[in-house]
Amino acid sequence: MAATLKDVAALAGVSVKTVSNVVNGYGFVKPENRRRVEEALATTGYRPHLGARNLRRGRTGFIALVLPELSIPYFGELAALVITAAQRRGWNVLIEQTQGTRDRERSALTAMGPHMIDGAILSPQALATEDFAAFHREVPLVMVGEHAVDVPIDHVAIDNVLAARTAVGHLAGIGRRRIAAIGQNPHRGTASLRLEGYRDALTEAGLPLLDDLVVTAMEYHRHDGAEAMRHLLARQEPPDAVFCFNDLLAIGAMRAAVEHGLRIPEDLAVVGFDNTEESAYSIPSLTTIAPDKSAIAEAAVDLISRRGTAAAEDATFPVQDIQTPFTLKIRESTVARTTQLRRRGPEA
Amino acid sequence: MAATLKDVAALAGVSVKTVSNVVNGYGFVKPENRRRVEEALATTGYRPHLGARNLRRGRTGFIALVLPELSIPYFGELAALVITAAQRRGWNVLIEQTQGTRDRERSALTAMGPHMIDGAILSPQALATEDFAAFHREVPLVMVGEHAVDVPIDHVAIDNVLAARTAVGHLAGIGRRRIAAIGQNPHRGTASLRLEGYRDALTEAGLPLLDDLVVTAMEYHRHDGAEAMRHLLARQEPPDAVFCFNDLLAIGAMRAAVEHGLRIPEDLAVVGFDNTEESAYSIPSLTTIAPDKSAIAEAAVDLISRRGTAAAEDATFPVQDIQTPFTLKIRESTVARTTQLRRRGPEA
DNA sequence: GAGCATTTTTACAACGATGGAACGACGTTG
DNA sequence: CAACGTCGTTCCATCGTTGTAAAAATGCTC
Numbered sequence: 001m002a003a004t005l006k007d008v009a010a011l012a013g014v015s016v017k018t019v020s021n022v023v024n025g026y027g028f029v030k031p032e033n034r035r036r037v038e039e040a041l042a043t044t045g046y047r048p049h050l051g052a053r054n055l056r057r058g059r060t061g062f063i064a065l066v067l068p069e070l071s072i073p074y075f076g077e078l079a080a081l082v083i084t085a086a087q088r089r090g091w092n093v094l095i096e097q098t099q100g101t102r103d104r105e106r107s108a109l110t111a112m113g114p115h116m117i118d119g120a121i122l123s124p125q126a127l128a129t130e131d132f133a134a135f136h137r138e139v140p141l142v143m144v145g146e147h148a149v150d151v152p153i154d155h156v157a158i159d160n161v162l163a164a165r166t167a168v169g170h171l172a173g174i175g176r177r178r179i180a181a182i183g184q185n186p187h188r189g190t191a192s193l194r195l196e197g198y199r200d201a202l203t204e205a206g207l208p209l210l211d212d213l214v215v216t217a218m219e220y221h222r223h224d225g226a227e228a229m230r231h232l233l234a235r236q237e238p239p240d241a242v243f244c245f246n247d248l249l250a251i252g253a254m255r256a257a258v259e260h261g262l263r264i265p266e267d268l269a270v271v272g273f274d275n276t277e278e279s280a281y282s283i284p285s286l287t288t289i290a291p292d293k294s295a296i297a298e299a300a301v302d303l304i305s306r307r308g309t310a311a312a313e314d315a316t317f318p319v320q321d322i323q324t325p326f327t328l329k330i331r332e333s334t335v336a337r338t339t340q341l342r343r344r345g346p347e348a
Numbered sequence: 349m350a351a352t353l354k355d356v357a358a359l360a361g362v363s364v365k366t367v368s369n370v371v372n373g374y375g376f377v378k379p380e381n382r383r384r385v386e387e388a389l390a391t392t393g394y395r396p397h398l399g400a401r402n403l404r405r406g407r408t409g410f411i412a413l414v415l416p417e418l419s420i421p422y423f424g425e426l427a428a429l430v431i432t433a434a435q436r437r438g439w440n441v442l443i444e445q446t447q448g449t450r451d452r453e454r455s456a457l458t459a460m461g462p463h464m465i466d467g468a469i470l471s472p473q474a475l476a477t478e479d480f481a482a483f484h485r486e487v488p489l490v491m492v493g494e495h496a497v498d499v500p501i502d503h504v505a506i507d508n509v510l511a512a513r514t515a516v517g518h519l520a521g522i523g524r525r526r527i528a529a530i531g532q533n534p535h536r537g538t539a540s541l542r543l544e545g546y547r548d549a550l551t552e553a554g555l556p557l558l559d560d561l562v563v564t565a566m567e568y569h570r571h572d573g574a575e576a577m578r579h580l581l582a583r584q585e586p587p588d589a590v591f592c593f594n595d596l597l598a599i600g601a602m603r604a605a606v607e608h609g610l611r612i613p614e615d616l617a618v619v620g621f622d623n624t625e626e627s628a629y630s631i632p633s634l635t636t637i638a639p640d641k642s643a644i645a646e647a648a649v650d651l652i653s654r655r656g657t658a659a660a661e662d663a664t665f666p667v668q669d670i671q672t673p674f675t676l677k678i679r680e681s682t683v684a685r686t687t688q689l690r691r692r693g694p695e696a
Numbered sequence: 697g698a699g700c701a702t703t704t705t706t707a708c709a710a711c712g713a714t715g716g717a718a719c720g721a722c723g724t725t726g
Numbered sequence: 727c728a729a730c731g732t733c734g735t736t737c738c739a740t741c742g743t744t745g746t747a748a749a750a751a752t753g754c755t756c
Contacts, residue, residue: 076424
């Protein structure tokens, strides 16, 4: 039922190729014919068949976005930005969810054959170095966030060590002495980096490194944060501050602390990581590291684009490791409002 | 570089079609040849070219999911479920974001030509009846949530009137007399339905309908909820309860109320709508209507699938209007914990 | 072992779009 | 006015896959 080039051509009284030329903006078409074709295009409501075009051209117009789970606010927000950035460059985005498991990350990489996509943006969590060896990289691949260290693949992320150091430095700066960390995880590279930043900051502030103030979290959901916090509160000498490796952990931790009868920030200061929209409205609002998400999305899509075209011309385009900016948003979970709660909303 | 049927055929010493037959599980292939082909398949690592296959078969393998914004938790959660449901049926999902504007909803419907997708799931917000007239519906279309009343299109949603009545009935049931509503919006069909349920419940409880207890919200973001709440608090006689048309509005409303010095639920009870994950962990946790989101996702994808196949055989498959179940999750924002806050997490 | 039915394999033509070559129809130039 | 370069158009092949139909191989019966 849908119109094809052939239909349009018949209606306009020209050859199929001429219509194709008009559609693709080829210069040399007689004005009269162009007019006729455009009219026919309009009346038939012609839309190119992307499958066919892809078959012929070898490009698909799709890029894959592989991430743990769309329902996690950080990834939802990131995905929204990636889609927007990709669309500006004429790409559609296919989203693949891995639940953060190695199996599904690997299969996403191979199953989405090179036939289907022009590139992939991957936010890995469990992928090991050797998985990349198996991956015949025929399309550009960019990793976002997590990074398997010894694989030469384009990468976009913030400086995790510095960000963590900034966050924990802030806690030390407001006088906290027993600063815990939630989110350590041997399988996550970013966890190690954030832990490193945490340690750096403690050392810098002349505070001791206590192993049992560092709590592991397998998943990074609210539930795990609450769990970890309860664990910390069971200590003889509970912490007076906690740095959580993402906002969800922090939200969970705050919940557990409040249920335990603590006041935030008086008894316990909390810092998160990601600046999800939720963190600006939680009660108390959450101090957090705010990565520039749209810079990340933009850089990732841009890299796919550049490497895609560079492949043809200049094969020596070096592997990129792009660091995007971040800031620390200081909110009520670390600094109580001096006056009574005001009638102003939290900053966006 | 990627292997095609031709390559495999050459390697196995048979015709292209025989390989195709093996790949597609056609029965009549000599065991010896089948073995050889399978071996060749394995050594080349052949993957079918989906674009080509779809071109031939007339299917695309994609369905579109058109929604306002992925960064809104409800839609992020829904999208995650739709993707999972679609994948079980061999579909990939293309996500289109409309920001809830009529223009972009309309253009998503037309631009995603029938060439590109086998069906579309649409969560509309601003679309008017007449927009559907223009839409040459050549592929199955399912509307989720919102529903343009007089258009015969498959639809999946919960019973909004009943849900709202349940929520407000709960507020009346715990003794609230001045129950406000946040989220009225002339352009949203669900808003009218929820308002209707709100009014039904008030009437049922013998409470007066006060127009200025109903506050409009253009967007349904946290910000708008806070804004609306401040408006209500400026009243001479502020409400003792508020029913918000989604969780984000409720979160914003709670924020504004707390900033204003109110205690929740003692001074103000709050009910939301959607049961986003955030609502179970907010402080206080939020009482909310919990639609069965995976039932919605499942039903929507299933409808696309059934209508797609029904089109061939039985053109008289009637328009469906599926109501999915919901529950009311009662949490701290309406019912204070009787004992001191316990060391238990909120229910999931 | 001829005749016939049944398997198994292959050749060919599509699906819709586009790159390239070929072909006309011009207007210029010498 | 013949030779030539430009412009505009059409024809053909092709991307990888699969449905159709025809061809080839096999098995069975008498």
